[in-house]
Amino acid sequence: MFAGHIDEIGVMVTHVDEEGYLSFDTIGGWDHQVFVGQRVVLLGRSGQVTGVVGKKAIHLMEREERDKVSKVEDLWIDIGAISRAEAEARIRIGDPGVLAGGVIEFPNGRLVSRCIDNRIGAFVVLEALRQLAEDRPRAAVTAVATTREEIASTGGGARTSASHLQPDVAIVIDVTHATDYPGIEKRKHGDYRLGGGPAISRGASVSEIVFEMLVETAETEKIPYTIEAVSRDTHTDAEAIFNAHRGVATGLVSIPNRYMHSPNEMVAMEDLDRTARLLAAFARKLGPETSFVPE
Numbered sequence: 001m002f003a004g005h006i007d008e009i010g011v012m013v014t015h016v017d018e019e020g021y022l023s024f025d026t027i028g029g030w031d032h033q034v035f036v037g038q039r040v041v042l043l044g045r046s047g048q049v050t051g052v053v054g055k056k057a058i059h060l061m062e063r064e065e066r067d068k069v070s071k072v073e074d075l076w077i078d079i080g081a082i083s084r085a086e087a088e089a090r091i092r093i094g095d096p097g098v099l100a101g102g103v104i105e106f107p108n109g110r111l112v113s114r115c116i117d118n119r120i121g122a123f124v125v126l127e128a129l130r131q132l133a134e135d136r137p138r139a140a141v142t143a144v145a146t147t148r149e150e151i152a153s154t155g156g157g158a159r160t161s162a163s164h165l166q167p168d169v170a171i172v173i174d175v176t177h178a179t180d181y182p183g184i185e186k187r188k189h190g191d192y193r194l195g196g197g198p199a200i201s202r203g204a205s206v207s208e209i210v211f212e213m214l215v216e217t218a219e220t221e222k223i224p225y226t227i228e229a230v231s232r233d234t235h236t237d238a239e240a241i242f243n244a245h246r247g248v249a250t251g252l253v254s255i256p257n258r259y260m261h262s263p264n265e266m267v268a269m270e271d272l273d274r275t276a277r278l279l280a281a282f283a284r285k286l287g288p289e290t291s292f293v294p295e
């Protein structure tokens, strides 16, 4: 089973006031500063509703307010409504939304978008399957798009996928923090670069056998890679999958991503191709003789 989560971080409408302004809360892990000045797209009862995140203008702030960080409770969403009734005709409490931000291509084969975390993982697992369809493996391979990765400690859709499919082995494809920008302490966060190839995780949430097989596959396929040490939970779908059913041998492969959880995440397209090739080559190695039981 190859798993990429397709849920993304967002906002949720929590209250509509007399004047039609919407209060909101976060879905997933946000730096609240990112909301300031953004446009949002909400999923209203009869379609998309565009809004802007409102904040008091700099000129109207008291001196001490200017030095304060913004919190969602100080912000609101303005959808242009002039009353609660008008807003509620379009929006209900609990409606979700995302920042409005399209995809753009940058020089050097870089892709910029919101929710690269983790639509890109879902893309990579499908690309791996496409490659496998051209040169079919002995193993049955299934790609799954999971949900609730950004919010659930229980694993959400990854657990149900693993319980249903009961795979012999699973690889989770997600993003990891690229550390190739100013101010990152590499001694603390490691050295992961756009264009550096996939990061293969090693630690208690992943099978050492799957890890070694992935590394061996990368070596034989001449795919550049890095190793990512994860000394506790990975905070990905991996925990939900390795704990599902009677336990599943699980690996985690991550694509270096800059500006995680912002509307402008950035990856190198060559890393996407390398990760898909790594997955396809891994799947082609699997046969009835493959064992994931440590000896």
Ligand SMILES: [Zn+2]
Residues within 6 Å of the ligand: 117, 150, 261
């Ligand atoms: Zn995320």
